[in-house]
Amino acid sequence: MIGGTAKLVYVADSTFIAKEDIQISDNVTLNKGSQFTKPVNMDGYYSLQSMLTYGFPFDLIRSNINFSVSANYSNVPTIFNGEKSKTNELNIIPKVIIGSNISQNLDFTASYSAGINKIFSSLNTASGTGDYITHNAAAKLGWTFFWGLTLRSTFNYIGYTGLDTGNEDYFLWNVSLGKKFLKNNAAEIKVEAFDILKQNQAFTHSTGSNYYDYINSNVLKPYAMVSFVYTIR
Structure with a gap:
């Protein structure tokens, strides 16, 4: 895809x-060191996206394996202290996914991706670093066993290389146990537990015309939930 x-x-x-x-202006005064930003129309913005993927069955473990790599590049025009400039961002994301094809009662998926990010300005005015790598490893299990009992679990690892923000690598683990019933197992009641390890975070990194943003957001703390699901076929 291009x-x-x-x-x-x-x-x-x-x-x-x-x-x-x-x-x-009549009602705006800037103190020394203050920053003022306003929107302007400029030509020159463009972005490019591409992705290549290759998949094949792996009979030894009755699974499918997919390799992919995506690359995205953007050119963003800006003005800084009256001088036109551009901010460029390059993202390269290799990824591998192993997905089971064992039976309708057992399903698992394992994956790993690395988001390689490079951000730079033509004026070199931004403070901090725009180069970093995001690591994301994930595993997912779904199993329906005796008497319609179900077990589902997701496990994620998120880590960063190259960011000096105090953000630590963390693990996110969710588990649910349920019971299917009614005709064709159309109904299910289950108990779910979220963020068992109490490590969940929400962190994003972005760039402006002369700065890099590190944004930490509040997230839900560990909790449990009972839910009822009915599937209409």
Whole structure:
């Protein structure tokens, strides 16, 4: 897959940092070191996306194996202290997935991906680092065994290389135990436990015209839930 996007009147950021106290309008005064950003229309935005994937059956463990790699590149025009510049971002994501094909009662998936990110500005004004790698390993199990009992579990590892933000690698583990009943096992009642290891986090990294953003968001703490599911066939 190959794709691309171009915008002729892209809404870009125009950023100004005051070197001294200055009044920029009747009701706006900037102190020394303050930053003022406003939207402007600029040409020159474009992005490119590509993905290649290859899959094949692996009979030894009755599974399918898929290898893929995706690459995305963006060119974002900006203005910093009156000077036109551009911010570029390159993402390369290799990934491998092993998915079971054993039976309708047993299903498992294991995967690993590495998000390689490189961000840079033509003015080199951004503080911090724009180069980092996100690691994501995951395992998923679904098993229906005696008397319609079900066991499901997901396990994720998320880690970062190259970011000095104090964010630690963490594991996210969820488990559910249920019972299927009614005709054709159309109904199921189950008890689910989320974030058993109490390590869940929410972290994102983004770039602006002259800065990098590290954003930590609040997440749900560990909890349990009882649910009823009815499948209409």
